[in-house]
Structure formats: structure tokens, C-alpha cells
Amino acid sequence: xxxxxxxxxxxxxxxxxxxxxxxxxxxxxxxxxxxxxxxxxxxxxxxxxxxxxxxxxxxxxxxxxxxxxxxxxxxxxxxxxxxxxxxxxxxxxxxxxxxxxxxxxxxxxxxxxxxxxxxxxxxxxxxxxxxxxxxxxxxxxxxxxxxxxxxxxxxxxxxxxxxxxxxxxxxxxxxxxxxxxxxxxxxxxxxxxxxxxxxxxxxxxxxxxxxxxxxxxxxxxxxxx
Numbered sequence: 001x002x003x004x005x006x007x008x009x010x011x012x013x014x015x016x017x018x019x020x021x022x023x024x025x026x027x028x029x030x031x032x033x034x035x036x037x038x039x040x041x042x043x044x045x046x047x048x049x050x051x052x053x054x055x056x057x058x059x060x061x062x063x064x065x066x067x068x069x070x071x072x073x074x075x076x077x078x079x080x081x082x083x084x085x086x087x088x089x090x091x092x093x094x095x096x097x098x099x100x101x102x103x104x105x106x107x108x109x110x111x112x113x114x115x116x117x118x119x120x121x122x123x124x125x126x127x128x129x130x131x132x133x134x135x136x137x138x139x140x141x142x143x144x145x146x147x148x149x150x151x152x153x154x155x156x157x158x159x160x161x162x163x164x165x166x167x168x169x170x171x172x173x174x175x176x177x178x179x180x181x182x183x184x185x186x187x188x189x190x191x192x193x194x195x196x197x198x199x200x201x202x203x204x205x206x207x208x209x210x211x212x213x214x215x216x217x218x219x220x221x222x223x224x225x
Contacts (some may be wrong), residue, residue, distance in 0.1 A: 003157050007216065014124075018097065023097075023099070025069065026066070026094070026097065027066075028066050028067045029043075029067055029069040029070075040108065042202055042215075043126075044073065044075040044203075045200075046157055046200070047070040047071075047073040047074060048073055050126065050155045051078070054078055054124065054155070055077035055078070056076060058080060059118065060074060060078045060081050060082075061082050062074065062081060062123070062124055063111055063147075065094065066092050066123050068083045068104075068106060075102050076102075080104075082104065083105070083164040084108070084116060086108065086109065086112075091108050098208060104198075107140075112136055112145075115147040115203075117147075119148075120148055120152060120220070121148070121151075122148070122153040122154070123147060123153075123154050123155070125144065125155070125157070127157065127159070129156055129158045129177065129179075130174075131175065131176065131177070132176075133176055133177060134177050138179060150223065151221070151222065152221075153219070154188075154192065154222065155218070155220070156218045156220065157218075158184065158215070158216045159178055160179070160180065160210070160211075162212070162213070181199070181211075181216055184218050188218045188220050191224055191225075192220035192223050193221075193222040193223075194222050195219070197217070198217040198219065199212075200213055200216070201215070205217065
């Protein structure tokens, strides 16, 4: 294996490689990189939006973290992040790839079974709600809200209902509850006094015409209980 770069400023790249190896992708991220590489740019943008909105908070909960490959983007802005997912396969993958430079707590938890203890100032849940059956959505949100302190903030992101004609077969198989912007806001208003809806197309978050959005983000504050 080559041990020296032709330009000395790049030697640190090899030093990091030799010191701790090359970073592996997470289970879900690997599939995106294999099947549709540009999709990673969209995912990174969603996490960056959440990170910037939650910046300044001390304790934040990620609900439905999957392989948590992008969680460190939030960790850059928040000193303590707990990431939970109901699937032990993903949690094992996350723990096996944990980087000591970007530590966060990670454990198995099904939000339908109850809230997460810890008094979180904020939470975010990206690409999760569309997997929750409509008859379970209020229980899911109620337990999520109960994980927050009284003035906590929540960010909920999901593909729009209108986008589903373009979704892959694998995505459609798990998407049982996609919503319009009005539908997402209606659900969030049952749990928060203030809800702000953003549209998203590719990497761009905006306030444009929501029926043309491929993705929706709800920023929620002042919970109702």
C-alpha cells in the first residue's frame, strides 16, 4: 500500500488511514451509495437542517436512527445525542462503527412502547413517520412528545404523499403513512401549539408550493401536554 503522497499536505490522509482505518458506510447508507449515490446528498441536507435548528440545545433525541450514519452531523451542534431505533440489527451496526471522536448514545427502543427517559430539549425523526400505521401515529407522537421537556422542540421529516409515484418498490413497501403538508401539519397540531412546515426538493429546504415538494419537514414547539 502506498505510504507517501506526492504533495506533503496530503500525508495526513494516509496517517489517519493507518491509524484507524477507513470509515465504512452504514447498512442503509451503503445501499444508497450502491443504488443511487445522489440520494446521500439529500439525506445529508436533511440532517444538516435538523442540526442547525437544534444548535444550542444540550440534549437531543433521534427517533428511528436506522444506521445513524449522519447522526454525527447533529452531534457537531449538540453535545449529547441519544439515537434510538426499534431494530436491533441497525443498533448493532451503529455501535460497531462508533467513532470515539463523535460519540453518541445508541440503544434499541420502540417509540410505540413508550417515551424515552432523559428530559430531552429537542428531538428529530427523519424518514420514520411514513413507516408508522395511521392508527398508531398518535401513540407514536404522544410518546415522542413525552420524551421532551415542557418547552422542547421537535423536527419531523417524511416523504410527501405526492412524491410516492416516484418512489422505489423497496420504499413503497415500507411507506404506509405518507402525508400531504396539510396532513402532516394536522397531526403535529394535535401535539404541539406551534407547527411550521417546510418543503424540500433534493437538497433544498424552502417554503414553496408544498404539493410539488418531494419531502416535508415539520418544525414543532410548545407541546400540548
